[in-house]
Amino acid sequence: MAPKTPPLFLILTLLSLLSLTFFYLHSTSTPPPPPTPPHALSAAHNSIRVYVSPLPRSLNYGLLEKYWALTSDTRVGSEVDNEIRITLLPKLSPKSLPYPENPIIKQYSAEYWILGDLLAPHELKRESFVKRVVDSKEADVVFVPFFATLSAELQLIINKSVFRKRVEENEDYMRQKMVVDLVKKSEAWRKSGGRDHVFVVTDPVAMWHVKDEIAPAVLLVVDFGGWFRLDSKTSNDSSSDLTIHHTQVSLLKDVIVPYTHLLPTLRISENKKRRTLLYFKGAKHRHRTGLVREKLWDLLVNEDGVIIEEGFPNATGKEQSIKGMRSSEFCLHPAGDTPTSCRLFDAIQSLCIPVIVSDSVELPFEGMVDYLEFSVFVSVSDAMKPDWLVSHLRSYSDEQKDKFRKNMAKVQQIFQYENGHPGGIGPANLDGAVNYIWKKVYQKLPIIKEAVTRERRKPSGVSVPLRCHCT
Numbered sequence: 001m002a003p004k005t006p007p008l009f010l011i012l013t014l015l016s017l018l019s020l021t022f023f024y025l026h027s028t029s030t031p032p033p034p035p036t037p038p039h040a041l042s043a044a045h046n047s048i049r050v051y052v053s054p055l056p057r058s059l060n061y062g063l064l065e066k067y068w069a070l071t072s073d074t075r076v077g078s079e080v081d082n083e084i085r086i087t088l089l090p091k092l093s094p095k096s097l098p099y100p101e102n103p104i105i106k107q108y109s110a111e112y113w114i115l116g117d118l119l120a121p122h123e124l125k126r127e128s129f130v131k132r133v134v135d136s137k138e139a140d141v142v143f144v145p146f147f148a149t150l151s152a153e154l155q156l157i158i159n160k161s162v163f164r165k166r167v168e169e170n171e172d173y174m175r176q177k178m179v180v181d182l183v184k185k186s187e188a189w190r191k192s193g194g195r196d197h198v199f200v201v202t203d204p205v206a207m208w209h210v211k212d213e214i215a216p217a218v219l220l221v222v223d224f225g226g227w228f229r230l231d232s233k234t235s236n237d238s239s240s241d242l243t244i245h246h247t248q249v250s251l252l253k254d255v256i257v258p259y260t261h262l263l264p265t266l267r268i269s270e271n272k273k274r275r276t277l278l279y280f281k282g283a284k285h286r287h288r289t290g291l292v293r294e295k296l297w298d299l300l301v302n303e304d305g306v307i308i309e310e311g312f313p314n315a316t317g318k319e320q321s322i323k324g325m326r327s328s329e330f331c332l333h334p335a336g337d338t339p340t341s342c343r344l345f346d347a348i349q350s351l352c353i354p355v356i357v358s359d360s361v362e363l364p365f366e367g368m369v370d371y372l373e374f375s376v377f378v379s380v381s382d383a384m385k386p387d388w389l390v391s392h393l394r395s396y397s398d399e400q401k402d403k404f405r406k407n408m409a410k411v412q413q414i415f416q417y418e419n420g421h422p423g424g425i426g427p428a429n430l431d432g433a434v435n436y437i438w439k440k441v442y443q444k445l446p447i448i449k450e451a452v453t454r455e456r457r458k459p460s461g462v463s464v465p466l467r468c469h470c471t
Contacts, residue, residue: 047131048442051139052118053183053197055146059175060115063150064097073157076312077102096422100150103318107342108149108202109260110220110433113417115145116424117434125427130438136188140445141218142197146179148206156205166209176210184213193455195253196448198441202257204338215248216455218441218448220257223362224249225338251362252447255440258364258415258433259342263322265349265416268409272326277305277393279328279352281321282343284310292357292380293334296389300332303390308332325350329401330376330393333357334383345415348374353404355393357383365414365436367443374408 056062068089072082080101092098099105099112117125118132125131133139155163155172162170183189189197197217201207204225207214284297301308307324311317325331331347333340334357347354354375363371371377376393383389417433419426428434 046439046442047129048438048445049131049133049138049140050118050198050438051133051136051142051188052115053142053144053186053188055144055179055182059151059179060111060145060147061094061097063147063154064099064112065094067100067150067154068097070157073102075102075104075157077104095425099424100153103262103342105149105153107259107262108206108222110202110257110417110437111145111147111149111200112424113260113419113428113434114143114200114220114437115147116419116421116426117428118143118145119425120421120427127430128427129430129435129442136186139188140196141441141448142188144179144183144197144199144217146175146199148176148199148201149203151175152203152206152208163205164208173209176207180210180213191456192452195451195455200257202259211248216451218444219249219254220437221249221254222257222259223338223340225335225340253444253451255437255444256362256364256366257437258417259340259345260417261345261349261415262318262342263325263346263349265412266326266351268351268406271351271405274327274329274352276307276324276328277390278303278330278332278355279307279324280332280334281307281309281311281317281324282341283312292383296332296334296357296383299384299386300389306390321346322350325352328352330355335361348408348415349412351405351408353401353408355389357389364433365440368436368439369411369414374404374411 068085070085072078072085084098084101089097099109117128118130122132136142151172152163155170158171159169163172166173168174183194183197194214194216195218197214198220199207199214199217200220201211201214202220202222278300280297280300282293284294297308300306307328309320309324311320325347329352331343331350331352332355333344333347339358339361340363344354344356354371355378356371356375357378357380359380363369376396378389378392382392413429413431414436415433416429419428419432419434421427
């Protein structure tokens with residue numbers, strides 16, 4: 001008898017099972033595509049496009065030439081630069097001038113490193129987060145390359161007596177005015193009202209005379225301490241409103257950037273036994289918020305295991321700070337003339353656990369860096385209680401302190417500006433401060449674009465006051 005032909009239903013069922021089996025085996029045996037490297041992902045999909053405003057060289061690198069052309073500087077901390085003028089400068093070309101090493105100026109050197117990175121050849125910056133464009137219409141933001149800190153510090157060296165006056169003898173004021181005049185005449189400023197412009201204003205006295213005019217822009221500042229009040233005694237104009245309004249600075253539009261650290265970096269592998277509990281070196285008497293520092297000084301100066309000493313930013317003070325921070329478990333950070341200081345970033349590079357005594361402090365890269373993983377925050381009221389602070393710090397176990405230091409080591413490079421290139425012109429470290437600053441600006445682009453849109457639809461001649469009073 002001939003074999004029976006399989007029913008059509010059975011044949012279709014077998015074919016379906018074979019197809020499913022083949023699909024399953026193929027899909028599970030094929031390896032997934034390799035992951036995109038983190039930096040490549042950022043550069044490809046999340047880069048920020050920056051146009052550099054065409055200011056004359058006299059407002060940036062020309063100021064460096066002017067500074068190094070000085071025969072000498074008699075201020076505290078200037079010894080190192082006076083030595084450089086004699087030994088190093090004769091060997092350098094004008095295109096490779098360093099930023100001043102005087103710690104009073106160097107701590108605010110962000111302007112130098114940010115511009116140097118933007119001017120680096122494109123082929124060296126393929127993985128960088130920031131992309132320079134040659135047409136402002138293609139840009140997300142416009143960078144204003146004015147060395148505002150260097151301009152201010154030059155004036156303080158050459159003729160301090162006119163620094164607060166709006167007179168022609170005040171070269172810093174004239175430069176500030178030139179920057180604002182040039183930028184405001186540009187098509188880019190007229191289109192946005194300056195909302196998408198970026199200024200580096202790290203020194204509290206930088207751009208002092210034109211703060212109200214650049215207030216709509218994105219300001220890169222170390223904190224908001226220099227933006228609250230002008231002293232009526234030091235202004236020679238007739239304005240009755242000498243208050244710097246809180247509306248001019250805000251975490252919504254501005255970016256807190258790190259001070260430039262002054263002490264060398266200590267790697268976690270180089271860390272040694274620390275025998276001092278708490279260390280602080282600096283000036284006891286400061287202004288405004290520095291009153292907390294004076295009271296803390298008196299409370300702690302005679303405590304066992306605590307070193308509190310007066311110090312100045314010169315070569316001797318630097319060596320003492322290196323030794324003190326590297327041999328101490330904790331480093332004290334009370335407010336001084338401003339809420340923060342470069343001392344915090346020196347502590348991070350020294351793996352000395354920061355003890356931040358403040359009820360209101362703004363820190364760089366929050367949301368990207370969790371300071372609680374390597375810092376101790378203390379309220380002013382608690383710190384002012386006799387014996388409280390020392391007792392609190394002694395309660396941390398060795399395991400907790402080791403964990404703090406390991407976490408600190410992971411973020412050290414995030415707070416580093418230097419790129420190792422002559423004259424500072426070269427690509428910044430991909431995981432360094434410059435790229436992190438631009439990542440923070442990038443996060444604010446939706447707010448910037450909304451502000452620009454609102455600015456454009458205002459009727460001609462209408463002035464709408466800034467209303468944002470927020471943190």
